[in-house]
Amino acid sequence: MRRTDLPHGLFRLGFAFSVVLFGLGFAPRSIAAADIAATTxxxxxxxxxxxxxxxxLDATALAKLPRVTVQGSDHGVSGSWSGVPLSAILSAAGLPLGEALRGKNMALxxxxxxxxxxxxxYALAxxxxxxxxxPVILADQHDGKALGAKEGPLRVIAPTDQRPARWIRQVTRIDVMRAPDAVDPSR
Structure with missing residues (x-):
C-alpha cells in the first residue's frame, strides 16, 4: 500500500507513532548513562x-568504610542492595555504639x-x-548497578522493615539528635 492509498489522517497518525517509538527506543539509554555519570x-x-x-562524606570517603550487601523487597520487587552500614558511618562520626550505647545515649x-x-x-539503637x-545501610548500588538519579545516588535500605516507607531516596543529611526530657505531668 502506497502513501496515497492511505487516508491522510491515518498516515499522520502512523508517522507520529513512529516518531514516538523512535524516541522511546533511544532516549532512555542516553538519559540513564547521564544519570549514572552525574550520580557518581x-x-x-x-x-x-x-x-x-x-x-x-563523598564517594571516596564512603569507599573507605566497610561495605555489605543485603536482600530486600521494595513494593514487591526483590533485589540486592550494597552500601555502607549506617552504624559504620555513625561510628566514624564518634557516636556510642555497642556496649557504650546505654543510659542517656538511648535517647539519641x-x-x-x-x-x-x-x-x-531511626532510634540510634x-x-x-x-x-x-x-544492618540498615546507606546504599549506592542495587543489583550490582549504581543507583540512578531517581533513587540515588544514596538510599537508605532497612531490609527488616515490614514496609519500605523509611527507605529514603536521594539522601543528603544524617542528623543525630537527642529526644527532649519528658515533662513531669504533675508540674
Whole structure:
C-alpha cells in the first residue's frame, strides 16, 4: 500500500507513532548513562548534630568504610542492595555504639533527610548491630548497578522493615539528635 492509498489522517497518525517509538527506543539509554555519570560525581552526605566528629562524606570517603550487601523487597520487587552500614558511618562520626550505647545515649535518634525534604527517623539503637540482626545501610548500588538519579545516588535500605516507607531516596543529611526530657505531668 502506497502513501496515497492511505487516508491522510491515518498516515499522520502512523508517522507520529513512529516518531514516538523512535524516541522511546533511544532516549532512555542516553538519559540513564547521564544519570549514572552525574550520580557518581555528586555523592555527598553531611553527618552532623550530636556527634563527636561532624563529617561530609563523598564517594571516596564512603569507599573507605566497610561495605555489605543485603536482600530486600521494595513494593514487591526483590533485589540486592550494597552500601555502607549506617552504624559504620555513625561510628566514624564518634557516636556510642555497642556496649557504650546505654543510659542517656538511648535517647539519641537519627533523622535522615532527602534532597526533596522527605525525612525519616531511626532510634540510634535501631542502627546498632548489637540491637538489630540485619544492618540498615546507606546504599549506592542495587543489583550490582549504581543507583540512578531517581533513587540515588544514596538510599537508605532497612531490609527488616515490614514496609519500605523509611527507605529514603536521594539522601543528603544524617542528623543525630537527642529526644527532649519528658515533662513531669504533675508540674
Amino acid at each position: 560525581a555528586s555523592i555527598s552526605v553531611i553527618v552532623s548534630g550530636e556527634v563527636g566528629h561532624p563529617l561530609t 535518634y537519627v533523622r535522615i533527610s532527602a534532597a526533596d525534604g522527605y525525612r525519616v527517623v 535501631e542502627l546498632d548491630p548489637q540491637f538489630r540482626n540485619e
